[in-house]
Amino acid sequence: MRRFIIIGHKASTTADFKLDDLAGGAGRLDVLLRCINSAFFLSHDLRKDVEVLLILQGPPGPPKSIRLVGSELRYLNPDERSTGALIRNALMKEARSEERSSPGIYISGRNLQDTLGLLEETELIYLKESGEDIRNAQLAENVTFVLSDHMDLTDEEESMVLLKAPKTLKLGPISYHADHCITIVNNELDRRFL
Ligand SMILES: C[S@@+](CC[C@H](N)C(=O)[O-])C[C@H]1O[C@@H](n2cnc3c(N)ncnc32)[C@H](O)[C@@H]1O
Incomplete structure (x- = not known):
């Protein structure tokens, strides 16, 4: 999933x-x-x-x-x-x-906190422009990505996410639209698991 x-x-x-x-x-x-x-x-x-x-x-x-x-x-x-x-x-x-x-x-x-609290048995990944390169990261097939819309996460939201000890990963050297990030992630997972 x-x-x-x-x-x-x-x-x-x-x-x-x-x-x-x-x-x-x-x-x-x-x-x-x-x-x-x-x-x-x-x-x-x-x-x-x-x-x-x-x-x-x-x-x-x-x-x-x-x-x-x-x-x-x-x-x-x-x-x-x-x-x-x-x-x-x-x-x-x-x-x-x-x-x-x-x-x-x-x-x-x-809210975000409730949602994060309900996640079970899934690897959590925070997508952020300053993270480590996804190409060098191990990914699980059962995985949850958190990303923001046209704005960055607020400090409070980011703290909530970081409390769940996610991997913080970047998809490339520049900032992409949120929907483009999802396309890139789907492609990355398809290449690894399909
Ligand atoms: C349009 S960007 C956020 C807006 C942008 N940071 C700004 O304030 O100008 C939408 C979201 O996509 C994700 N994102 C965008 N580019 C990314 C990248 N290169 N690597 C990882 N995540 C990225 C992040 O979660 C980001 O918050």
Whole structure:
């Protein structure tokens, strides 16, 4: 299982946004939707062994966590607008503990700390531009990556992640978009394990 935890620092925690304004009123939800695409989509197929956890921290009611499970997903299409609609439907639920919104999509009120606390039997990797090169790192097949959206993790978030003693790895010499990082990681794991 490959798991990606992505922090959406400004991402909307209400369904009250327009699908035409994913990069604005929805608090850069477009970044997270592209991460979903990169995590799951293959050419004419979907990765079943992937889970994505989005931690939404924007107004008005943070945190909200959306969990997408590759082996259960239905109705996921490669365009950002329709995935935005699935996330918006999930945000219509008043979920504190986890509830299913549609096949393979769950919503809860979990924050980053709760999410990290629930990880079991998985290697944790913090993706950071200043880490060690992933090409020199041993990776497990069962692995969880933490990355940020268009902003860096705050010091507090980074401390929470570091408490779990992750490997801190970089994917190359420059800073990439979050969705591109997921594509690179998927490719790296495909080369090692498929
Ligand atoms: C667009 S970057 C973050 C924004 C950028 N650091 C800034 O404030 O200008 C999104 C996230 O992707 C991951 N990332 C980007 N480039 C990376 C690299 N070369 N190696 C590892 N992770 C990277 C990090 O988790 C980063 O927080």
